[in-house]
Amino acid sequence: MLRFLALRLARAAFTIVLVVTFAFVVLRMSGDPALIIMSPEAPVEAIEAFRHAWGLDQPIWVQYLSYFSAIFHGELGQSFRDGRPAIELVAERIPATLILTIPALLLKVGVGIPAGIHAALHRNSTTDRLVMAGAVAGFTIPSFVLGLLLVLLFSVQLGWLPSGGQESWRSMILPVITLGFGGAGVLARFTRSAMLEVLGQPYIRTASAKGVPWRMVVRGHALPNAAIPTVTIIGFMVGSLIAGAVVVESVFSWPGVGRLLVVAVSNRDLAVVQCILLLVATTMVTSNLIVDLLYGVLDPRLRAGAGAH
Amino acid sequence: MLTRRALGTIAGSAILPRVSLAQADNRPTVTVAVQTIATTNTLNLLREQSNVGERTSSLVNERLIDLDWFDGIKQVPGLATAWRRIDDTTVEFTLREGVKFHNGDRLSVEDVAFAFSATQMFGDSKPEAGVTLPMSAQYLIGVGSKALPPEIPPVARRSFPALRGVEIVDSRTVRFVNATPDVTLEGRISATGSEITSRRGFDEAASWLDYARKPIGTGPYRVREFRPDDILILDAHDEYWGGRPPIKTLRIKAVPEVSSRINGLLSGDYQFACDIPPDQIASVERNAGFEVVGGPILNNRITDFDKTNAVLADPRVRLAFAHAIDRAAIIEALWAGRTVVPPGNQFDYYGPMLIADWRVPEFDPAKSRALLKQAGYKGDAIPYRLLNNYYTNQVATSQILVEMWKQVGLNVEIEMKENWTQIRDRSKPRGVRDWSSGAAFGDPTGGFVTTFGPNGSAQAAGEWRNAEFDQLCIQIQTSVDRDLRKRIYRRLLEIAEREDPAYTVLHQNGSFTAKRKDIRWRSAPSFVMDFRASNWGAGIRA
Numbered sequence: 001m002l003r004f005l006a007l008r009l010a011r012a013a014f015t016i017v018l019v020v021t022f023a024f025v026v027l028r029m030s031g032d033p034a035l036i037i038m039s040p041e042a043p044v045e046a047i048e049a050f051r052h053a054w055g056l057d058q059p060i061w062v063q064y065l066s067y068f069s070a071i072f073h074g075e076l077g078q079s080f081r082d083g084r085p086a087i088e089l090v091a092e093r094i095p096a097t098l099i100l101t102i103p104a105l106l107l108k109v110g111v112g113i114p115a116g117i118h119a120a121l122h123r124n125s126t127t128d129r130l131v132m133a134g135a136v137a138g139f140t141i142p143s144f145v146l147g148l149l150l151v152l153l154f155s156v157q158l159g160w161l162p163s164g165g166q167e168s169w170r171s172m173i174l175p176v177i178t179l180g181f182g183g184a185g186v187l188a189r190f191t192r193s194a195m196l197e198v199l200g201q202p203y204i205r206t207a208s209a210k211g212v213p214w215r216m217v218v219r220g221h222a223l224p225n226a227a228i229p230t231v232t233i234i235g236f237m238v239g240s241l242i243a244g245a246v247v248v249e250s251v252f253s254w255p256g257v258g259r260l261l262v263v264a265v266s267n268r269d270l271a272v273v274q275c276i277l278l279l280v281a282t283t284m285v286t287s288n289l290i291v292d293l294l295y296g297v298l299d300p301r302l303r304a305g306a307g308a309h
Numbered sequence: 310m311l312t313r314r315a316l317g318t319i320a321g322s323a324i325l326p327r328v329s330l331a332q333a334d335n336r337p338t339v340t341v342a343v344q345t346i347a348t349t350n351t352l353n354l355l356r357e358q359s360n361v362g363e364r365t366s367s368l369v370n371e372r373l374i375d376l377d378w379f380d381g382i383k384q385v386p387g388l389a390t391a392w393r394r395i396d397d398t399t400v401e402f403t404l405r406e407g408v409k410f411h412n413g414d415r416l417s418v419e420d421v422a423f424a425f426s427a428t429q430m431f432g433d434s435k436p437e438a439g440v441t442l443p444m445s446a447q448y449l450i451g452v453g454s455k456a457l458p459p460e461i462p463p464v465a466r467r468s469f470p471a472l473r474g475v476e477i478v479d480s481r482t483v484r485f486v487n488a489t490p491d492v493t494l495e496g497r498i499s500a501t502g503s504e505i506t507s508r509r510g511f512d513e514a515a516s517w518l519d520y521a522r523k524p525i526g527t528g529p530y531r532v533r534e535f536r537p538d539d540i541l542i543l544d545a546h547d548e549y550w551g552g553r554p555p556i557k558t559l560r561i562k563a564v565p566e567v568s569s570r571i572n573g574l575l576s577g578d579y580q581f582a583c584d585i586p587p588d589q590i591a592s593v594e595r596n597a598g599f600e601v602v603g604g605p606i607l608n609n610r611i612t613d614f615d616k617t618n619a620v621l622a623d624p625r626v627r628l629a630f631a632h633a634i635d636r637a638a639i640i641e642a643l644w645a646g647r648t649v650v651p652p653g654n655q656f657d658y659y660g661p662m663l664i665a666d667w668r669v670p671e672f673d674p675a676k677s678r679a680l681l682k683q684a685g686y687k688g689d690a691i692p693y694r695l696l697n698n699y700y701t702n703q704v705a706t707s708q709i710l711v712e713m714w715k716q717v718g719l720n721v722e723i724e725m726k727e728n729w730t731q732i733r734d735r736s737k738p739r740g741v742r743d744w745s746s747g748a749a750f751g752d753p754t755g756g757f758v759t760t761f762g763p764n765g766s767a768q769a770a771g772e773w774r775n776a777e778f779d780q781l782c783i784q785i786q787t788s789v790d791r792d793l794r795k796r797i798y799r800r801l802l803e804i805a806e807r808e809d810p811a812y813t814v815l816h817q818n819g820s821f822t823a824k825r826k827d828i829r830w831r832s833a834p835s836f837v838m839d840f841r842a843s844n845w846g847a848g849i850r851a
Contacts, residue, residue, distance in 0.1 A: 031728035082350065151569070151572045152572065164572075165578065268728070
């Protein structure tokens, strides 16, 4: 088990280093922050001064080594635009994003999984078809289209909810639904197919034949066995809690990490972009690690398999 | 310069605060949705060198000389009630009485001198020598320090290349003294970057950046809160010298998506939605209660040439580009006819310096073909580096242009780029690109000369240089002979637009704001939004 854990931790660390390196190189090769932040009309001397001030006139490998050395000292750099520590800027925005993404995750899980189970248990029924139609709509309609449609209906036509901003709890409703609808559709679809596969297994027939009540069969045998693909998808969703609302935050003018990322990328505010990517990579990798460990809990065969190696 | 209107305003401002105390404050809260509040997240226009920055800063900060946006963009008394020329290098200003900063302090001559001091603007740069920069950059961008950020002095020196300083004459009088003769000094003082803020406010701020985000100005609104990239909340400055502001709280909200701005307007969340693309005007105006105001602003869209390109080295090829463009068709197709072709790269508010009979090269494909033939153009590909709609309608315009150029035989290939670094990259051949050219004040030296002249961005980018043009730029900047200056300006236009084209003008840029029809408010020919009593509701004079 320890070897299993160590291997995954090492893989996780390597993934994070890869992400950070890739982001560092791509960002520095794709544009000069001095020209973007100071406008192309700024005098040459001013642009040179800016580059010198931020060390952008150094060779890229020197910048890279300085950056990594700083990370190991707990420094994630300063924003070019604000001069404040990048981590501070990002940390300020995280609550605003989580206020959207956590309820959206609950919505996805709370609606998607029961809907998927219900559809599987009533295969080919009208409910099944309705759930699947909703699920297909959920993951095929782009979030910016859904968001705008909801705004047109509930804000412009009915005047019930704000069209954007972060003014009150009412402002959360449309973005949370927009974020949650697609994810619920994905979960419903995966849960349904996993359940259908499990429900066709011999052990389900055996349990039924032995006279175990159907509800117990579903709860005790079908659901745990169908959980692995669903847990995997939820793992991805948890991993994207911090930066999974980029488009929705833009549509609803929501001042979260997603908006900060968009602005930071367009301004080549390198430290902020790298800080967000580091956080996202860490969250995603950690979430995947937890999912890996959960596999072992859910399926003892995987635990045994890991031990056998 | 003390007008009857200004006197009336002063008298009004003296009694308005007392009257307002007795009234219930039923003024509205107004939300303005904008694409971007400020590109640098500051309200200091020496750093925030953008159109959008002018919009927000003008609500908070003021200058000695104001501009009347609704009457020919004339210079009018601002924080100064009068000014006069002492000689070719000196202008004397009389400060307005009773002006109060947002912190309650009265505007003083010391505040004015401080605003134009080495500490606030010029660092250790010298007026005669042009630009110099502090070499040390430990203070970075004004964080945790009051030291002037390194990019400010060069920017300030571009606005005031030869300003020696501000002399205090008495408690109400200051003199701006230039190192060289300059007939445009008043214009420079009316332009962005010349805002006067409180010296005590700066002293009490934690850092340069803190003050740049929350300046203590004299404008009609004061900063309550600025959440970068999200919202700027302003409160009415009830002791404003120009009369009690008509809006209690003004919220400038960043809404990056145009559809979200329009939906927010239609649903009543916002009262104004700025930066509306022309193709959305009809969809807004289909709703009976809303309208789109605005039109041409002080900025021209141009196609810029790189004459170091082997094909473009021949001026006849560049002129062929200019004659191949049907500008009226572009305006009709993409701007719903709501902008105009200016008389070359100039603006009406150049006043006596306007070359009224000057025109952009006329649409004449036959002439283009003839020029290309004379130049021996063989159809070599000319790169056209393009950004994705940095300018309104940019990509659509470029596609139309390429087709128009193709009609006369020019082989222009679009290369999509992501940012300005890639646009200006010299490692590969450059050809034509998009640009815009504005005017900080009502004189060619306010834009045209600084953009294309010896210290301008075009030459800095290595795209274009003309020895005669450079020589004339220096002359026009220092000459005090108005007739000679005008003759020089005509010659500059001849060189830059006909003989050795540096660019060709496409059309004047436009800015459009959607709003509720029942709100009486006028749009300025600029990004500036005037929310003073004189431009709101019944306060608007006919």
